[in-house]
Amino acid sequence: MAPPPAIRFDRTGQVFSARSGRVEALRDVSFEVAQHEFLAVLGPSGCGKSTLLRMIAGLLAPTSGSVEVYGRPVTGPREDIGIVFQKPTLLPWATVEENVTFPRRHKTGRVSRADRTRAQELLEMTGLEGFGKRLPDELSGGMQQRVGIARALLMDPEILLMDEPFSALDALTREVMGFDLLKMFADRPKTVVFITHSVTEAALLADRVLVMTGRPGTVQTEIAVPLGRDRGPETLKELAVNDLASHLRDLLIGKRAA
Amino acid sequence: MTSPRICATSSSASGQPEMAQESWPAPAVTPFRDALAAALRRAGQIPGLATLLTLAGTVAFWEVAVRLFAVPSYLLPAPSAILGTFGVIGWDRWATHIAATLRVALMGFGLSILIAIPLAVLMMRVQILSRTLYPLLVVIQSTPVVAIAPIIIVVLGAGDAPRIVITTLITFFPLVVATATGLAATPPELIELSRSLRAPGFREMTQIRLPFAVPYIFSALKISITLAVIGAVVAEFCAAEAGVGYFIQVSTSLFKLPQAWGGLLVLAAMSLALFQTVILVQRLLFPWSLPKSR
Numbered sequence: 359m360a361p362p363p364a365i366r367f368d369r370t371g372q373v374f375s376a377r378s379g380r381v382e383a384l385r386d387v388s389f390e391v392a393q394h395e396f397l398a399v400l401g402p403s404g405c406g407k408s409t410l411l412r413m414i415a416g417l418l419a420p421t422s423g424s425v426e427v428y429g430r431p432v433t434g435p436r437e438d439i440g441i442v443f444q445k446p447t448l449l450p451w452a453t454v455e456e457n458v459t460f461p462r463r464h465k466t467g468r469v470s471r472a473d474r475t476r477a478q479e480l481l482e483m484t485g486l487e488g489f490g491k492r493l494p495d496e497l498s499g500g501m502q503q504r505v506g507i508a509r510a511l512l513m514d515p516e517i518l519l520m521d522e523p524f525s526a527l528d529a530l531t532r533e534v535m536g537f538d539l540l541k542m543f544a545d546r547p548k549t550v551v552f553i554t555h556s557v558t559e560a561a562l563l564a565d566r567v568l569v570m571t572g573r574p575g576t577v578q579t580e581i582a583v584p585l586g587r588d589r590g591p592e593t594l595k596e597l598a599v600n601d602l603a604s605h606l607r608d609l610l611i612g613k614r615a616a
Numbered sequence: 617m618t619s620p621r622i623c624a625t626s627s628s629a630s631g632q633p634e635m636a637q638e639s640w641p642a643p644a645v646t647p648f649r650d651a652l653a654a655a656l657r658r659a660g661q662i663p664g665l666a667t668l669l670t671l672a673g674t675v676a677f678w679e680v681a682v683r684l685f686a687v688p689s690y691l692l693p694a695p696s697a698i699l700g701t702f703g704v705i706g707w708d709r710w711a712t713h714i715a716a717t718l719r720v721a722l723m724g725f726g727l728s729i730l731i732a733i734p735l736a737v738l739m740m741r742v743q744i745l746s747r748t749l750y751p752l753l754v755v756i757q758s759t760p761v762v763a764i765a766p767i768i769i770v771v772l773g774a775g776d777a778p779r780i781v782i783t784t785l786i787t788f789f790p791l792v793v794a795t796a797t798g799l800a801a802t803p804p805e806l807i808e809l810s811r812s813l814r815a816p817g818f819r820e821m822t823q824i825r826l827p828f829a830v831p832y833i834f835s836a837l838k839i840s841i842t843l844a845v846i847g848a849v850v851a852e853f854c855a856a857e858a859g860v861g862y863f864i865q866v867s868t869s870l871f872k873l874p875q876a877w878g879g880l881l882v883l884a885a886m887s888l889a890l891f892q893t894v895i896l897v898q899r900l901l902f903p904w905s906l907p908k909s910r
């Protein structure tokens with residue numbers, strides 16, 4: 359028997375009952391993410407992408423259908439999942455290094471030497487060496503976002519959930535950080551769910567792209583990206599990327615006009 | 617934390633406002649007015665100079681006006697007469713009064729912190745408590761402390777205890793409200809991070825919520841410390857055998873108005889010093905919580 363997929367949604371729905379009434383965020387969502395696959399999720403604003411992530415993270419239970427991680431239904435937060443938020447949301451009073459080791463300090467109350475070494479490695483990997491003693495305020499937005507990524511990687515999670523991690527950055531920084539991320543995963547493979555609004559980013563980074571429709575969010579299509587994992591700035595010039603990006607754009611715009 | 621983004625957008629569009637400023641028609645100014653304006657601008661950069669000048673001007677005007685119109689001292693004593701009382705009344709007497717008021721104000725303030733912050737934490741953790749306690753707090757707050765003060769003194773008897781309780785009553789409401797607001801103003805992402813780590817609940821409080829509430833707590837502390845002086849004085853007006861408020865009351869009843877004004881001056885100086893101390897503590901212990909002055 360084949361091993362279960364890392365993540366599996368099966369006719370999953372999410373209905374919020376807010377004071378102003380019921381909001382159906384997701385309906386009948388089914389998809390799978392294989393072990394060490396990089397899945398990009400693309401969809402109009404408010405279609406339930408963040409909700410999707412929160413359900414994988416075990417922060418929110420589905421109201422119908424099921425969410426499984428490694429073949430088991432998600433019943434609560436799991437420790438082998440790391441989250442990168444849209445905003446870096448660092449602790450303003452803690453140094454960069456303390457922010458990166460924060461998950462350990464928060465979980466166990468103390469930080470071991472091994473954690474500190476790991477944090478140092480992560481800072482190097484994210485291009486932040488020498489900034490460990492700075493406060494978040496002294497860093498640029500892109501650097502703060504890197505700290506957020508390093509923080510999510512501290513516990514070496516199997517699954518990494520990224521909610522529009524680069525949306526606050528300029529286009530150039532964004533590309534560079536995307537490729538850095540891929541380089542990182544080449545050394546330490548991870549299952550990644552990456553939410554984005556950028557069709558180019560989805561085409562450049564992902565193994566597969568999940569395109570969603572607007573409220574209530576449903577899966578419109580899944581598209582495999584016809585590129586190997588070895589990608590860099592020159593990948594941008596490849597026709598396949600541009601074709602896929604414009605195809606994705608058509609899908610998104612077409613559905614919105616309909 | 618969003619400041620870098622703001623920086624990025626403003627720098628990309630920075631050309632425009634500057635251009636607009638340059639194309640503004642330059643007003644015709646004489647060299648003298650130019651120099652005066654420059655001097656004023658430079659003077660404005662010396663911290664506290666404007667305040668000091670305004671204060672000196674007011675005092676001088678006060679002195680001249682009182683002397684010129686021969687205002688009787690029970691209506692309004694001249695600044696020189698007020699200052700004169702500091703020579704008449706010995707420093708040891710002042711020290712006794714100041715110590716008494718300071719003791720009550722600080723103990724009431726301290727007690728208020730000890731009650732308000734745990735209470736806010738409790739209200740954060742237990743929803744029902746928040747819903748039932750808030751209206752009660754509002755009722756306590758909207759009851760004039762001056763009106764309950766005599767009752768408290770009758771109930772708690774002599775000594776510092778009733779005065780401390782009165783001071784606590786007057787200072788703790790802003791602290792509870794600000795702390796509760798601060799605890800709730802934590803970025804939701806960090807709370808989700810805490811939950812996703814399955815960290816114990818008390819660490820969410822100590823490592824995330826409480827530190828995030830620090831700027832809120834300090835703005836309330838600045839209000840509360842001045843209220844603490846008011847509380848101590850109100851208590852001394854009701855019953856006391858020492859204290860600056862007591863001194864003012866006795867001086868007034870003896871018609872020694874310059875002395876009463878002297879007491880007032882001491883109270884103002886005390887409030888100001890305490891206020892500055894709170895700011896200093898924040899600057900020393902929590903420099904990151906200060907508003908960015910850039």
Ligand SMILES: Nc1ncnc2c1ncn2[C@@H]1O[C@H](COP(=O)(O)OP(=O)(O)OP(=O)(O)O)[C@@H](O)[C@H]1O
Nearest residue numbers: 374375376381383402403404405406407408409410
């Ligand atoms: N806690 C909640 N209570 C009520 N409604 C909610 C809640 N969280 C999300 N929603 C609703 O669910 C829908 C999907 O929200 P979600 O944040 O997942 O969208 P999104 O795809 O991430 O949007 P964006 O791209 O703008 O970030 C929205 O209509 C939102 O109003």
Ligand SMILES: [Mg+2]
Nearest residue numbers: 407408409521
């Ligand atoms: Mg979202």
